[in-house]
Amino acid sequence: MKEVYALPIIAIVSCVISLLLAFFLLSVKSNNRISNRLFATFLILSAIDLSGWFQYLFFSGLSNFGMAKSMFSFLQMPVLYFYVLSVCYSDFKLKAKHLLHAIPFVIANLVMIPRFYAVNTESKYALFENYNRIWEIIYIHISIELQFIIYITFIFVILNRYKKIYQQNFSDTSSKAFLWLFQFTLASAIIHSVVLVKNILKYTDRGKTFDSVQLLVSVLALIVICWYVFKALKYPELFNGVDSKTQLVTTSIDKKTVIRSEEINQLTSYMETEKPYLNPSLSIRNLAQELNMNSRDLSILINQRLNQHFFDFVNEYRIKEAMNILKNPNKKDVTILEILYEVGFNSKSSFNSAFKKHTGKTPTEYKKLA
Structure with a gap:
């Protein structure tokens, strides 16, 4: 029963902190405007994702709004990827071609149209009577995990190249930007690994274990978000990007x-x-x-x-x-x-x-x- 009460409380606190930090990043004047906006967007998407743990307090039952909200999970990794690029490379700019990264988000929503978005509430409940066998939901879970693996691999490749270029062009023994991004990416990877375990347990009969892991995810999320705030306050001028055209x-x-x-x-x-x-x-x-x-x-x-x-x-x-x-x-x-x-x-x-x-x-x- 403790998990039942603790989970929504932790999630609400995490959402509030995320949104406050996002508002701060969007409003503060800085030379890292693109980076701040991307990080703020990532925090907002994280808050939307975390709201799934307490939305039942305000919205009951299945709805198109609730499903569409959960689909924003597909945008978290692309935004994180762009954020890393913007911090590493001082000349990074968002371009129209970057919208291609939203294709998985669009496909996932299209997949849900025939048997969820386009039907009435009664049909939605009938579909979700056997949640673990809905192929659309299975597709979404697998797609999100594959997306995570692909983006996290690309991010570590970018960080490795950035570190080498930085060492060849700057006299500091270490780059605070690299350390921050490495820690940030590693924390994201750890949390998502726990989420993966949680999602696997969702398809088993281990209900108590699933609840415990879900509580663990919420606690980890709160810790990491508080760490974001600490970093933002302690290192307001953290980043020193290199030119993306610089070659090794x-x-x-x-x-x-x-x-x-x-x-x-x-x-x-x-x-x-x-x-x-x-x-x-x-x-x-x-x-x-x-x-x-x-x-x-x-x-x-x-x-x-x-x-x-x-x-x-x-x-x-x-x-x-x-x-x-x-x-x-x-x-x-x-x-x-x-x-x-x-x-x-x-x-x-x-x-x-x-x-x-x-x-x-x-x-x-x-x-x-x-």
Whole structure:
């Protein structure tokens, strides 16, 4: 009985929080307008989906409205996919061709016309007397699961490519956007996996287990939605997209590209004398402009000839600078936190990871030995 009362209450709370966050994203002024609108749309669709757990409190019986509302589940993954694209790529724009992603939603509604939308209430109840054997419902469940698998695979492929491009073009040791999207996608995958188990149990005789799993899904949904709010409040300017036309160096190199040794000497000399790595937001485009080089040629120089990602290349100089400070007896009172900001890092975890990668020791251990 506890599940009966808890489920609608949790669902209502989740819906309210989702809609409030969606309203905030739609109303706030931001450079990430497209991303915010897509995320808000995803939250609204999630709220519509969650309302199925308490709609019986307001609408009784079977209706075309209730069925049409449930079909919006087909739009959640396409919107999530577009959201990921918009965060990863700063030049992403919604186009007419993206409407093709709504085809499964349209087909599902067409499937329900003959025996549900087009009949009276009595016929609807007659059809649903044996819910587990209605081929239209089985088709919808299978279609949603296949859609999820396809989109989640595409999203992880996009994230993998984005991470590689980011590493080759930016000096930050990590991208907050990548971490957020990876966590966001992983959370969605976990919840949907539990939903899949719930849907399978729906076709068995394990009624109590089904109720427990359904309650678990609602709790997980509430936790994840609260996490969305936390992220939105803590990181209002979270994203740093790359241009979608930017290619990976391994795919852009050609036979015409010739890297001369003097270019390597020019690069290393500039890094040692001018110390551009002290700028925490240094990108390969910025560095190329300072060197009067083509950013593509510089990327190939670092990634192919020096066999390093851009952020590894830059952080090597940052770590050397930090080592010099740690060994300097005149700066023994300078804290680790002060040092990491001074040499171009913007977080303690990034500095510690990079320092240990290059020296095999933590900054504190190195300072004691020095």
